[in-house]
Amino acid sequence: MACTTPLRAAIPLLCETCRKYAIMSYCFVVFTCYFLVLVHSTKLIVEVYSLNDVSKAASYLQQRQIPCLDSSMEVAVHRRYTNTIFPGLAIDVSSGHHQTVDTLKECISALPQVVNVWQSHTYKLSSSRHAPRSTSPQKLNPGIFHELTGVDKLHEQGIKGQGVVIGIIDEGVDYLHPAFGRGLGENFTVQYGLDLAGDAYAAGIDPVPDPDPYAECSFHGTHVTGIATGAQEDIGYVGVAPEAKVEHYRITGCDDSAPLRADVIVDAILAAHRREVDVMSISLDQRTGPFDDDVVSAVLERIAKEDKIVVVVSAGNEGWQGPFSATSPASAKGVISVGAVNAKQVVYSTPRARYRVLGGKQWHDFAWSTATPSRFPASLELHALTLNTNVEDDACNELKGDLDLSGRLVLVRRGTCNFDKKMMHLAARGAEYVLLYDNEADETLPFRYDNNFPGIKGAGSVTAKTGKQLISLRAAGSHIEMAMDSNFTLEPYLELDEADDTAGYVSSHGSWGPSGDLSLEPSLVAPGWDIWSTVPRSWGGYDTFSGTSMAAPYAAGCIALLRQVFPDVGAEVLARRLSSTAKPMRFNDGTNKTYDFLAPAWQQGGGLVNLPAATNVQTDVSLASLSFNDTHCLPGILTFELTNCGDGPASYSLRPQSAVTLAIFANSSHKTITSWTNKNTSSIADQEFLDSLLPQGQYADILLSPTNLILAAGETSVIEVAATLDKLKDLEARCPLYSGFVEVTSNRSETLTIPYGGIACRMADIASLPPGSKDTFLSAATFQQVEEGGNYGPQAIDANRTFTLPHPTAPVPELNSTMEYPTVILKLGMYSPAVQTGLVGMGCTPATCPIASYPERENTGRAGGYSRVTTSHLLWRGQLANGTWAHEGCCAFEVCAARMWHAGQDCLTTSSFCFYYAESG
Structure with a gap:
């Protein structure tokens, strides 16, 4: 898409009077990048006209039989959609250099078999x-x-x-x-x-x-x-x-x-x-x-x-x-x-487990909470690190001696240090299964936590009362067999409450x-x-x-x-x-x-x-x-x-x-x-x-x-x-x-x-970016902060701050890089079908210098549009939407959000900033 191409119009028009506000250019070619180390990999969903075109398009793409796919690119076909309702491909384009949304859009769309190219957006489950x-x-x-x-x-x-x-x-x-x-x-x-x-x-x-x-x-x-x-x-x-x-x-x-x-x-x-x-x-x-x-x-x-x-x-x-x-x-x-x-x-439920004195016949039931995900063997012998139920720093320090905790369920008291430290010390001694008991005597319910500890296959919790009962049996010299019931053969404890x-x-x-x-x-x-x-x-x-x-x-x-x-x-x-x-x-x-x-x-x-x-x-x-x-x-x-x-x-x-x-x-x-x-x-x-x-x-x-x-x-x-x-x-x-x-x-x-x-009003009169809004501003962020959803608490930066950006020929930085980039924090007052961000200054206007931001899913052509309830974080490396790189200097961003029916747009100019590229090589 050229810099002068207007914002996309992907909204069905509901009446003739609204038609004049729309530009009927259904642009669906966009992409998302997924990064561990940020090697550029572009994931696309390509729709073709017929089932016969699936193989043809795959062949053209894999063999790079399109002039715009140069020798530095590799196209991998991950999925072939052989369904008449949606024939197509899921592909991954790897490149030694950055390709923008617009460049790839024009490129893939040049194939005569292609109907549309969609972004492989990400979704979430909500509960x-x-x-x-x-x-x-x-x-x-x-x-x-x-x-x-x-x-x-x-x-x-x-x-x-x-x-x-x-x-x-x-x-x-x-x-x-x-x-x-x-x-x-x-x-x-x-x-x-x-x-x-x-x-x-x-x-x-x-x-x-x-x-x-x-x-x-x-x-x-x-x-x-x-x-x-x-x-x-x-x-x-x-x-x-x-x-x-x-x-x-x-x-x-x-x-x-x-x-x-x-x-x-x-x-x-x-x-x-x-x-x-x-x-x-x-x-x-x-x-x-x-x-x-x-x-x-x-x-x-x-x-x-x-x-x-x-x-x-x-x-x-x-x-x-x-x-x-x-x-x-x-x-x-x-x-x-x-x-x-x-x-x-x-209805509330709590899992049930059992224990018995090793070799005995009588099982005793108790309530516990599993740290998810976990899976335990059918039975394990219980091992307590200490028989002192008043110890405050159980497993908070490296365990001494030649202790081997493998093959046993280790009982540890909660408190003093975080669970990560306890689990690290236990895993170092071979522990794979851990049961934490509470340090608060008045708690009647087992506490919850997640099992994301390296080396730990199964973990859970019990109340202080249950933990002390198990400790007392061990103190009396009994060996305890534990059945944590990972196969759910025991009925849970249930409680029915009025809402x-x-x-x-x-x-x-x-x-x-x-x-x-x-x-x-x-x-x-x-x-x-x-x-x-x-x-x-x-x-x-x-x-x-x-x-x-x-x-x-x-x-x-x-x-x-x-x-x-x-x-x-x-x-x-x-x-x-x-x-x-x-x-x-x-x-x-x-x-x-x-x-x-x-x-x-x-x-x-x-x-x-x-x-x-x-x-x-x-x-x-x-x-x-x-x-x-309206x-x-x-x-x-x-x-x-x-x-x-x-x-x-x-x-x-x-x-x-x-x-x-x-x-x-x-x-x-x-x-x-x-x-x-x-x-x-x-x-x-x-x-x-x-x-x-x-x-x-x-x-x-x-x-x-x-x-x-x-x-x-x-x-x-x-x-x-x-x-x-x-x-x-x-x-x-x-x-x-x-x-x-x-x-x-x-x-x-x-x-x-x-x-x-x-x-009972005109939607065209509602600003997507309200005048004087303080919810959209220029900040500074790392790749990782943006990738993790902006939970770092972004703040507006001072005007004319200088950023040193990687040289355009440099490899894409690692995700955990501490380098900060100019980042637009975007929060709309009303949802918008499209947002465009461009440079102002240095001879640029938003129309001539639209930017390519990271994540790519935040760019202008984002399918689904822009919600008013979520915040977008647009990080900029210096690249423009046409694939070229901006000249060094001082400028600002102008953010423009289309109104409903594309009835005009609302624009906001951020504070100014300066940027320079680091030396190459």
Whole structure:
């Protein structure tokens, strides 16, 4: 792309009046670099026109039969996508010199077989962990998990997902768990799977696929699988669709710092599509903007359009930021985007282990916590470093003598030094298995920690009381045999708690809409907060986690139940039956306060899934939601079709139900969208957010025609819907975000709803970079600080600071280099489809000198756009977007962010700085 090429326009245009703001240049050629040592390696996803073109394009690229691929470059083809819905390649271009996004884009696009080239973006899984609680063992009533949604009623009718296949795209799964039948194959819950990453996959190491999706080094994949399906009767656990089958597609290795790569995710999605699963569950997000032009969204939209597979995606966990916190791929058209509600009852579990005097018969049970990941042999003899339970620095110093700790479980007291030091000293003496006991006598629960200690295969903790009991037995001369139960043969300790005052309400943590084209998002909500489900056996078998990651498989399980009831309807109809029968929920602010108005549809979509209603419905609506866009693109009339699918005539009544409207700006300055809270750990709304809720009566008037009608069996009628914003005109400067529900009731006791929404101002008037913003500034950072997500606490630098940059011919610095670079800290006030950063000064303008920044994913053409809820860190080495290097001197950066519909852009100039290149060689 030449320097004068305008910012990309990758947003579908919703009305003719907006078309003039857009430049229809869909530029998808971008790339991401993954670094251990920063040798330049560019990962791309290349789409071609047909399956026949896959081999041709691969050959051209590998043999560098394009003039722009010079002799210093090597092209490796890692994946061939041989699926008609998305034929293409995943490639890796290695080069002895830096190639920019724009250079490679023009290069690869020159092949006649190529349709698009996408960035291999990174994604993340979203969930948070809760502390364990233990008490006496008990069997749970399976109904407690599903009373909120009516799933228990379907189970009572024998509807449990028989004959339905759920494809889960996630981390690996412990299919040897008893809830899955302890096996892989057609006779087990997990009937098929693939590992698209491999255990050894890590940053800088390419995936090595294999046919086995098994993994116990992480919890997420096993947890979401258990939510969707599976059951363990002896403790009372049951998933949503316990008799459905699972096909599991693993997309991560065991290194949790390794990125979730788009090329791997696409491979998994296409594999599930090829296997013709009934529903896909995908619990990940890109943490970019809410635009659907990333490659994963593109593939999911094509699958949804085929009308065969229902695609379910988690909405994300940025709800603390309030409205406009959506992200892709949940913004993909045709997918079910799922927010979360809080569980009504919360189950906590703690693993059980056993000990006995060596040679004895009597086992004694105790609660413990495993340091994850860990795996222990079936039994180990206990060894205590000291019999003094008052020692404060156990294992804090090098261990003396010729002590050999191999083959034993070493009991060590917590305290004085960090766990790393203790484990280092123990491992130096051959220890592979360690049990820490607490130094706080009043703690009744084992503490948690992660096992990331070199040489330690298994670790865990017990309370001070349990530790002292074991020490006393050793002091009495007894040898102790320990059985830590890594294969989960013992029932865990369970506790059932009533949830807090927000039980059953929409979780404040789920991301809000709208999407990038102002469509309504999420689609609906399902249980996702405080969800007890399966984890790998060596992790304790069960645990409680939270997030929309948990809500997505719940909704996927609901689709499995519906598919059993309606085996012949299309995927779109099935998805709409779930969303249109959902129950709109009242607003909750995170406390026990009650409100008499509905929560915005932008937060809850159609509402909470209601399975009895979904399975009994005899009416179809043709749309999942209605978008009224902004005031500039406000449609005159929207329509949807209402169809009577019953055997006889039915009468219908229609009425609008408004949800609470919120003004997204506290005042008319249009600077900062009001967040739910300024503390991302809090679920309670700040007073500033509550003040943004407009009094009842300030909403959009929705006009319906007709409002009453009778339809014969099989008959369809067109319903017209219009919105008038007279009641919100005086508040236009604060941009009221309105929403509600078109309610359809029948004489068959059916109630269906279609959520609607819009914004009562012009999006083109909202600045992506608000004037005077202090959230975007020039800082200094190392490669490693930027790669680790900017957690170093960036600060603005003084004007005219001088940087010494590596010479352009020098090798790319190592990741752990301490060299600091000029780095733009970018935080938007409103999401943007594109951002461009260029130099100002030295004869440069942003148009003539756009920069190439690191990470490359932060460059102008980033798929998904730029979110307002995340911060980007744009590190600069001195290179421009066209591959040349800037001349030494003093300058500044100008950052420009496109507004919605590309209706102009907002620009900010940073403080000035100077830079010089180090001597070469």
